[in-house]
């Protein structure tokens with residue numbers, strides 16, 4: 001089998017919004033370089049002006065970004081790579097670019113063409129930054145012609161779910177529509193991250209094991225300080241003083257990072 005020289009790790013939640021993809025992508029991006037012993041790029045696909053991953057990492061999201069490259073307006077990856085304000089030598093950010101979802105949908109650019117551009121873009125970014133891991137933060141309900149290429153190109157998919165009674169229904173939908181179908185082409189690792197969990201309420205882990213193909217189920221607790229950090233202070237939670245329950249969040253992030261590190265190492269051979 002062909003061994004890649006970088007690994008694409010995608011954060012996805014199907015049709016559900018606000019599950020914590022961006023929060024976890026940003027916090028793991030900052031903790032991964034040390035654990036992995038290498039550089040990391042976060043591709044922020046928060047189209048439709050959320051741009052939160054870029055802003056959390058202190059990057060001006062009005063510069064050209066991923067969608068400009070994918071649509072063919074930009075051909076030089078140097079124009080879309082920025083350095084994170086934190087760990088600027090090991091964490092890089094690609095902002096979403098100027099296209100909105102409806103424009104991506106209506107541009108008439110085929111899945112095949114976007115997949116070609118995507119593969120070209122991520123390998124050029126990896127080469128340029130010498131990153132070993134490219135994290136991709138998808139929005140909720142991304143345009144299909146963007147979603148399919150991103151999932152096809154992923155080596156690891158982190159399904160970020162909000163701890164809720166219907167979590168199994170959401171996972172089943174993603175599994176039937178995407179994971180089973182796309183996994184035929186490339187063998188992938190799928191982790192399920194149960195975010196915003198209330199410890200001791202219900203052990204949902206056992207019930208959703210089947211959706212973590214070759215991967216892990218990881219629970220991340222609901223911590224109000226995380227919401228405060230992300231939404232109010234616009235700062236990655238793991239960088240704050242570990243007050244209140246932040247220590248518990250940090251521990252869960254470390255768990256995610258340890259898991260990704262192990263999986264990335266095994267894929268890179």
Ligand SMILES: Nc1ncnc2c1ncn2[C@@H]1O[C@H](COP(=O)(O)OP(=O)(O)OP(=O)(O)O)[C@@H](O)[C@H]1O
Pocket residue numbers: 013016017018019020021022023024046050052138139140195196197220221222223224225226227228229230231249
């Ligand atoms: N473990 C947690 N505990 C408490 N709040 C959390 C936790 N994880 C995320 N949040 C909060 O939930 C809100 C949504 O998180 P986030 O923006 O990361 O979700 P998302 O899945 O990226 O959303 P979207 O689908 O809109 O891209 C944010 O205010 C964030 O601070």
Ligand SMILES: [Mg+2]
Pocket residue numbers: 021022023046050052137138139140
């Ligand atoms: Mg998001």
